[in-house]
Amino acid sequence: MDLRTIVLGILCVFAFKFGVEGGVLSYNYYEKSCPEVENIIRFGLAQIFATDVTSPAALLRLMFHDCQVQGCDASILVDQGEKNLPSEIDSRKNFGIRNRESISLLKSMVESECSQQVSCADILILAAREAVGMSGGPQINVPLGRKDSSVTPSFELADALLPPSTIGVDDMLQTFANKGMTIEESVAIIGAHTIGVTHCSNILYRLYEPENGHVKGMEPGFEAFLRLHCPQVSDFTSNSSFVLNDPSTLAFDNLYYINAIEGRGLLRIDAEIVMDPRTAPFVKNFATNQNDFFRAFSSAFVKLSGSGVLTGNQADDRLVFLSMVFRMLLISFALFGICLGKSVPAIFVFGDSLVDVGNNNYMVSLSKANYVPNGIDFGKPTGRYTNGRTIADIVGKFLHRFQVVSLLSCAFDQCYLVFASPPGQELGLKDFSPPYLAPTTAGPVILQGVNYASGGSGILNFTGEVFGGRINFDAQIDNFANTRQDIISSIGLPAALQLFQKALFSVVIGSNDFIDTFFAPKALTAKHMLIPPDIFVDTLISKFRLQLTRLYNLGARKIIVANVGPIGCIPFARDVNPDAGDSCVEFINDAVQLFNTQVKCLIKELSISFDGSTFVYADVYNIMEDILQNYISYGFDSSDSACCNVAGRFGGLIPCGPASKVCLDRSKYVFWDPFHPSEATNTIMAKRLLDGDPHVISPISVHQLIQI
Numbered sequence: 142m143d144l145r146t147i148v149l150g151i152l153c154v155f156a157f158k159f160g161v162e163g164g165v166l167s168y169n170y171y172e173k174s175c176p177e178v179e180n181i182i183r184f185g186l187a188q189i190f191a192t193d194v195t196s197p198a199a200l201l202r203l204m205f206h207d208c209q210v211q212g213c214d215a216s217i218l219v220d221q222g223e224k225n226l227p228s229e230i231d232s233r234k235n236f237g238i239r240n241r242e243s244i245s246l247l248k249s250m251v252e253s254e255c256s257q258q259v260s261c262a263d264i265l266i267l268a269a270r271e272a273v274g275m276s277g278g279p280q281i282n283v284p285l286g287r288k289d290s291s292v293t294p295s296f297e298l299a300d301a302l303l304p305p306s307t308i309g310v311d312d313m314l315q316t317f318a319n320k321g322m323t324i325e326e327s328v329a330i331i332g333a334h335t336i337g338v339t340h341c342s343n344i345l346y347r348l349y350e351p352e353n354g355h356v357k358g359m360e361p362g363f364e365a366f367l368r369l370h371c372p373q374v375s376d377f378t379s380n381s382s383f384v385l386n387d388p389s390t391l392a393f394d395n396l397y398y399i400n401a402i403e404g405r406g407l408l409r410i411d412a413e414i415v416m417d418p419r420t421a422p423f424v425k426n427f428a429t430n431q432n433d434f435f436r437a438f439s440s441a442f443v444k445l446s447g448s449g450v451l452t453g454n455q456a457d458d459r460l461v462f463l464s465m466v467f468r469m470l471l472i473s474f475a476l477f478g479i480c481l482g483k484s485v486p487a488i489f490v491f492g493d494s495l496v497d498v499g500n501n502n503y504m505v506s507l508s509k510a511n512y513v514p515n516g517i518d519f520g521k522p523t524g525r526y527t528n529g530r531t532i533a534d535i536v537g538k539f540l541h542r543f544q545v546v547s548l549l550s551c552a553f554d555q556c557y558l559v560f561a562s563p564p565g566q567e568l569g570l571k572d573f574s575p576p577y578l579a580p581t582t583a584g585p586v587i588l589q590g591v592n593y594a595s596g597g598s599g600i601l602n603f604t605g606e607v608f609g610g611r612i613n614f615d616a617q618i619d620n621f622a623n624t625r626q627d628i629i630s631s632i633g634l635p636a637a638l639q640l641f642q643k644a645l646f647s648v649v650i651g652s653n654d655f656i657d658t659f660f661a662p663k664a665l666t667a668k669h670m671l672i673p674p675d676i677f678v679d680t681l682i683s684k685f686r687l688q689l690t691r692l693y694n695l696g697a698r699k700i701i702v703a704n705v706g707p708i709g710c711i712p713f714a715r716d717v718n719p720d721a722g723d724s725c726v727e728f729i730n731d732a733v734q735l736f737n738t739q740v741k742c743l744i745k746e747l748s749i750s751f752d753g754s755t756f757v758y759a760d761v762y763n764i765m766e767d768i769l770q771n772y773i774s775y776g777f778d779s780s781d782s783a784c785c786n787v788a789g790r791f792g793g794l795i796p797c798g799p800a801s802k803v804c805l806d807r808s809k810y811v812f813w814d815p816f817h818p819s820e821a822t823n824t825i826m827a828k829r830l831l832d833g834d835p836h837v838i839s840p841i842s843v844h845q846l847i848q849i
Contacts, residue, residue, distance in 0.1 A: 165452055166284035170263075175255030182267045185247045190275060191585035194391055197272035198337030199240040204269035205333065205445070206235060207262075209316075210294050210302045212449020215261040218244060219293040232299035237340060244268060262287035266446045273442070276336055278393030279435035281442050288451040306343035308410055310417040320448045322441050328414055328423040329437035330445060335397035338385055339407045341371035347409060349373045358412025360404030367407070391581065398428035486847060487590040487640055488537050488574050489624075489697075491617045492649035494596030495817060496533040499524030501596045503578035506610035508597035514785055514803045518820055524576065526596060527813045528784070529820030533592065533647055534573050535827035536843060577620050588632070590644065591624050593617040599654040600685050607657060614650055614688050618695070625695055641696035642753070645847065648689070649761075651705040651740075654681055655733060656713070656816070674732040682739045689743070693751050699846055701830075702744055703759040704737040707766050712783040712793030713815040719790070723781070725769075737762055748840075757846055760837045764829050768811060768822060775825060777811050784810035784819060791815075 171178050190196050207217040210229055217229050218241050230238065244265050251259045263285045274280045304316055317327035347356050348368055356364050389396050401411045401424060414420040427434035490496050494508065502511045502524045509524065516522040518529035525531055530538075574590040575582045582591060595612035597605035605611045612620070629637040659677050692700065708714060709721075709729030718726045737760075744758040772780035784804040786792025795801075797814035804810055813819040818826070831843045 166286045166447055166450065168282065168284050170285040171255070171259060174258040175251065177254060178251055178259050178263075179267060181250050181254055182247050182264060183271055185250045186243075186268060186271050186275065189243050189246070192589065194581060194584060194586055195337070196240055196243065197276045197393075198390075199238075200243065200265075200268045200272040201333055202337065203238060203240055203244075204265050206238060206299075206303060207265060208445050208448055209304065210299045211290070212451070213262055213266060213287055213446050214290040214449070214451050215244075215265055215287075216290045216293045217241070218261055218265070219291065228293040229296060229299045230293075231296040232303060233296075234300055234303040234305065236342070260287055260289045262289050262450070269446075270442070273393055273438075276391065276393035279439045281439045283443055283446055286450075286452055290451060306408055307346060308408075310410065310413045310420055313410055313414075314419070317441070317445075321444045324419055325423050325437050326441035326444065328420050329427065329434055330441040331410060331414065332395070332397050332427065332434055332438055334408075334411070335395070336390060336393050338390065344407050345371060345373060347407075356412075358404060358406070358416060363405045395427050395431040395434045398424050398434070402428055486699075487588060487644040488533075488647065489590050489621060489644060490533045490574050490592040490594055490647045490649075491614065491621070491692075492533075492594035492647070492703075493598045493651075493653050494526040494594075495652065496531045496592065496647070496649045497524060497526060497576075497594040497596045498531065498534070498573060498592045499576040500578045500592070500594060500612060501610065502576070504610035504612075506597065506608050508605070508608040508611060510596065510797075513799055514801060515797060517803065518807060524596075526817045527820055527823065528807045530573075530823060532818075532823040532827050532830075533594075533649070535820075535824055536647070536831060537573060537590075539827060539831050577617075577624070583627075585631075587624055587627060588640065591621070593620050594649070597653060597657070598650065599658065600651055600681050600688065601654055601658060604654050604658045607661070614648075618688060618691055621692070622695055638696060642698045644697070644699065645843070646692060646697040646700045647703075648692075648700065649703045651681065651685075651736065652708055655705065655729065655736075656708055659732065660729060674735055678732070678736045678739060681736060682743060685740070686743055686747075689747060689756075690751075693747070693754055698753055699755050699757075699849065701757045701759055701843065701846070702740065703761045704740050705733045706761045707769065708733060710765075710769055710781070711816055712781065712786070712789065712791035712812055714793070715781060715791045716789035716793035716815070733762065755841070755846060755849060757841060757843070758839050759830050760839075761826060764826050764833075764837050765818075765822075768825060772811055776808070777821070778806075778809040779804075780811045782810070783812050783814050785814045789815075 186196075203217065204213070207213055207215060210216065217235070217238070219228065229235070230241070244261055247264050247268060248259075248261055251264065266283055266285070266287065270281045270283055304313070308316075313331065314324060314327050317330060322330065344367065347359070348364070348371060355361070359367075397406075397411075400406055401415050404412070406412050406415075414424050423437075427437075490498075494501075494510070497510075499511065501509050510516075510526040511522050511524045513522055514528070516525055516528070519525060525534075574592040575586060577591050577593045593612065595617065597608040597611035598613045598617070599605055600614050602613050602615055604613060625637070625641070628640065631637075632640070659674070689700065689702070707725060707730050709726035714726045714729055715721060718729075721727070741758050741760075744756045748754060748756040768775055768777075769780050781791055783792035783797070784807050785797035785801045787795040787798070787801045789795070793815035795815070801814075807813065807819050808821040810819050811822050830838050833842055
């Protein structure tokens, strides 16, 4: 049964009637009925922020958007419950709004301590306040006592009342004056843009419709930077791409005002507040005096959070809909172990472009994939060399699985019987192991795993020299050593060693050592191999043994090693070896199989030699060969040509890029581009590795490995 259609066999849908201690907001409102509410929320948010460092910005935006439409009443959390009745959250101006489920999680925690006392509206305000404080901003004292609305405004009303991305100073000042704010406070509340991101769709009008061809109030170099990251090419780019609000996007500070003065603001309002004589003095003051900014922001926050609130007998009963509760339960399981099933371990990924998720974005390299049409089915180009997810992404997504459990003791007064998916069912959790070089891959994020893979890399350090920048396997292990030290410093040596013992280490590398080194044309590399394949393979294995040994010595215990696939069948190999006709290039596959045979022996050798280790051999070659030979039965129409192609009989002569033609149905192609499989192929391979038999993964499957 599909998880999307399940799942709550018995679910008590309930209404919260909140206690009334008065008809106005008060700083000691819950002193008697729920004195620990702020500590409970602070504790819950610490867990949430540890798993998603972007949550503070999301929660602050969630609160702002709720308060702008009929006041701070948590109406943005309410779903209509019927597909044909769009609600406030469906407003086009709420594009990108997320973390509503975090409020439901916090609500469940508060309910376990103070049943039916604290409103979602107050929880949302407290969560936003903590988002500011935990990000380095001011500690704001807010009055409480808001009640919830069970009625959500129409999306048309939200469209009308939420400020547009094109707002100017006049409308901004009027909007916040209606909330009782002074000009100083209005300028301060705009400073919330110091954390988070801005979608390209909200700044394209500035970049591509400027007067006299230049964006007014924007520094030319910054304008060029934004045009590069937000090209006006398609709806695909504009709706999914984003840029950081400022370089310290995770820190609540006054850098927003400094950037605005320097002409590095993203929105129209960012430029106008510097030039308007009413607002410019406050911008300049906040840029040099962070304490003044924090003071004014705190005052503005209290006024905004008190606008249009329901109190006392104005309050409505809160109906918590199934969709919200279900998401809340999933997060509760993940964070607090309510589920009886085992938790997912950290995942550390090493390899080449088959599993790179964006490391090459951060270096000067000819091997990159952070441009369209790559990522067309992922939502945007991310640096993944495919149309969607990599095999490592998909394996990570599938590792969460729940047993059938009955929650008889939980954070609610009601009982829930949760029917879970069968083994191998994807749950659609959003996070992937982040690229090591990404600036946001720091702090608690690394405890969930890191991806070190780099396009163009290999086992040998000179592999991929033709591309310039890349991170070969030795350097990837160096980077893991840095992560290892960071984790030890964060949680201590005993806990770190336990984390590494349970973690999965995935190694997908070796293809480029053949494609770009051993079989590379002389014109492309100064180190063209003029030695027999068996000698070259012996060299690779010797180096590979040392690298895997070092990984073990750094704490890795569960190590999955994928062999090299049949690269003689990729579109590139077919096009540069036309004598093969319609067949794969056998002499390339023969050399690869020499390597794979020795890798399998090496895996057995290391498993015996290293105490406490489990090395798993993933036979990607076998799986891919089966797909190619039986592609029709797998649902493919093409097994030899690239979906994204420019030139060559098989589309293998030129890498995928903006000038490429893209097939309409990517799921019908085995190969995405001249070198890499499509997401559809990656999904098949991932499922085979997760639950496959010893013919494709040995001695145990990935699911069996995480149970050890």
